[in-house]
Amino acid sequence: MITINHLYKSFDGVEVLTDVNAVFEEGKTNLIIGQSGSGKTVLMKCIVGLLRPDSGELFYGDTNFLTLRKSQQKKLRQKMGMIFQSAALFDSMTVLDNVMFPLNMFSHDTYRDRLRRANACIDRVNLSDATGKYPSELSGGMQKRVAIARSIVLNPRFLFCDEPNSGLDPKTSLVIDDLIHSITQEYNMTTIVNTHDMNSVMAIGEKVIFIHEGVKAWEGTKDTIFTAGNQTLNDFIFASDLFRKVKEVEIMQQEG
Amino acid sequence: MFKALHTTGRYLLLMRRTFSIPERMSVYGRQLLKEMEQLGINSIGIVLLISFFIGAVITIQIKLNIESPWMPRWTVGYVTREIMLLEFSSSIMCLILAGKVGSNIASELGTMRITQQIDALDIMGVNSAAFLILPKIVALVLMIPVLVTFSIFAGMIGAFATCWVGGIMTAANLEYGLQYWLTEWYLWSAYIKSFFFAFIIASVSSFFGYTVDGGSIEVGKASTNSVVACSALILFADIILTKLLTGL
Ligand SMILES: Nc1ncnc2c1ncn2[C@@H]1O[C@H](COP(=O)(O)OP(=O)(O)OP(=O)(O)O)[C@@H](O)[C@H]1O
Ligand SMILES: [Mg+2]
Numbered sequence: 001m002i003t004i005n006h007l008y009k010s011f012d013g014v015e016v017l018t019d020v021n022a023v024f025e026e027g028k029t030n031l032i033i034g035q036s037g038s039g040k041t042v043l044m045k046c047i048v049g050l051l052r053p054d055s056g057e058l059f060y061g062d063t064n065f066l067t068l069r070k071s072q073q074k075k076l077r078q079k080m081g082m083i084f085q086s087a088a089l090f091d092s093m094t095v096l097d098n099v100m101f102p103l104n105m106f107s108h109d110t111y112r113d114r115l116r117r118a119n120a121c122i123d124r125v126n127l128s129d130a131t132g133k134y135p136s137e138l139s140g141g142m143q144k145r146v147a148i149a150r151s152i153v154l155n156p157r158f159l160f161c162d163e164p165n166s167g168l169d170p171k172t173s174l175v176i177d178d179l180i181h182s183i184t185q186e187y188n189m190t191t192i193v194n195t196h197d198m199n200s201v202m203a204i205g206e207k208v209i210f211i212h213e214g215v216k217a218w219e220g221t222k223d224t225i226f227t228a229g230n231q232t233l234n235d236f237i238f239a240s241d242l243f244r245k246v247k248e249v250e251i252m253q254q255e256g
Numbered sequence: 257m258f259k260a261l262h263t264t265g266r267y268l269l270l271m272r273r274t275f276s277i278p279e280r281m282s283v284y285g286r287q288l289l290k291e292m293e294q295l296g297i298n299s300i301g302i303v304l305l306i307s308f309f310i311g312a313v314i315t316i317q318i319k320l321n322i323e324s325p326w327m328p329r330w331t332v333g334y335v336t337r338e339i340m341l342l343e344f345s346s347s348i349m350c351l352i353l354a355g356k357v358g359s360n361i362a363s364e365l366g367t368m369r370i371t372q373q374i375d376a377l378d379i380m381g382v383n384s385a386a387f388l389i390l391p392k393i394v395a396l397v398l399m400i401p402v403l404v405t406f407s408i409f410a411g412m413i414g415a416f417a418t419c420w421v422g423g424i425m426t427a428a429n430l431e432y433g434l435q436y437w438l439t440e441w442y443l444w445s446a447y448i449k450s451f452f453f454a455f456i457i458a459s460v461s462s463f464f465g466y467t468v469d470g471g472s473i474e475v476g477k478a479s480t481n482s483v484v485a486c487s488a489l490i491l492f493a494d495i496i497l498t499k500l501l502t503g504l
Contacts (some may be wrong), residue, residue: 050378078381082379089373164489
């Protein structure tokens with residue numbers, strides 16, 4: 001479980017996050033949604049410690065991350081996995097070496113055990129035939145899957161995904177979403193996903209936090225999101241024609 | 257002025273993070289071998305090529321401009337050797353390497369930065385500065401004596417080529433001059449200087465690459481800036497080191 005209290009972050013005097021409070025639950029996919037530029041990536045970077053918040057508290061379970069010493073933070077980081085907007089695979093390494101890397105760095109297992117573990121994770125994301133390829137030889141969706149494999153290879157407790165579906169077609173997006181969701185349940189991780197894709201929200205939104213201009217404007221689940229009376233949230237969701245129609249159909253069904 | 261101080265401070269902070277104990281020796285060792293190949297072995301070709309021709313050109317110029325019936329027969333060989341040892345094979349060669357290796361390092365690290373590969377390392381709990389920069393510095397410092405040696409020999413061969421192929425003088429005369437009154441210390445000072453230059457090239461260009469902020473344009477700028485900064489620092493260090501090492 002990850003808890004944030006009264007988080008503030010600004011760049012050069014411009015406030016990007018204002019008083020954000022949230023609880024991200026274990027074994028669930030927690031979604032952060034919001035328009036482009038609303039501060040999702042900044043929030044996630046604050047949570048994982050790539051950015052330091054101006055003020056506020058950040059708890060991993062019961063440990064206050066911001067007061068930990070550098071070495072303790074590094075220890076905690078080995079329990080985190082992150083999938084970046086751009087996949088961020090090491091492009092000088094093959095798929096197998098990418099997935100092996102965290103093991104080589106931190107695991108004390110024998111080479112054979114590490115290899116077996118890496119191959120199991122690559123299998124899990126259905127990329128067994130691409131182990132020898134370099135990231136530049138893979139499609140965007142495959143790169144994201146390698147990134148997922150690399151981030152779960154050390155059995156993390158916390159998984160962070162920044163727009164895992166950006167640049168992917170709807171079908172591949174579904175595959176990635178499903179993968180993240182089932183892995184979260186399998187390992188009972190606390191997973192946080194940044195997205196502006198309403199399809200993802202409907203597929204895996206067990207807990208949804210809506211950020212608008214750096215302020216948390218709403219929170220709920222995929223089941224309550226359509227009926228929420230929040231104006232900015234509605235503007236965001238029903239920007240798409242499809243979802244407007246879905247809502248009309250739902251209302252018609254409820255009435256008739 | 258304030259900006260220069262600020263940059264120096266950030267450079268020193270990065271170096272402090274770089275020189276820390278590796279998390280896992282075996283992974284760093286593999287990285288070191290890779291860098292030794294990429295930065296050292298892959299530079300031998302350009303070092304040989306340029307040193308050969310400079311050796312030849314210096315010989316021809318000295319012969320043309322200095323040698324006369326009143327000069328002793330060792331003049332050409334002696335002057336060529338001193339120029340190669342004292343300046344070319346250490347300082348000028350490192351200036352050339354600042355262009356090749358420096359821009360390579362800066363653009364590689366810059367690209368890793370903007371594609372978030374460095375963030376990915378940080379998230380894993382790896383000390384990204386140490387993991388990426390330390391092997392580069394160690395690799396170049398280890399490889400530079402090899403490159404200097406190759407440069408000296410290629411320069412000498414270039415000088416002899418002017419005798420064998422160009423026939424501008426007898427090889428025996430040149431050889432006599434090359435061996436005439438060799439001060440061993442000059443050879444050592446060439447190596448000592450090159451260690452400092454190797455450190456400058458690897459660490460400064462890593463700094464520019466590692467701290468890129470933005471996109472591909474900034475990577476290009478970082479690459480240019482690193483070459484300019486490395487060259488200026490090498491020339492500056494050259495003056496100081498030459499003065500210290502020759503004790504003038
Ligand atoms: N390093 C930075 N320096 C200055 N401003 C920044 C920095 N990073 C982000 N910002 C600003 O913070 C705001 C929020 O950016 P953020 O990247 O969090 O948006 P986002 O919600 O992730 O958008 P998207 O969906 O497009 O990824 C933007 O206005 C951006 O300009
Ligand atoms: Mg973003």
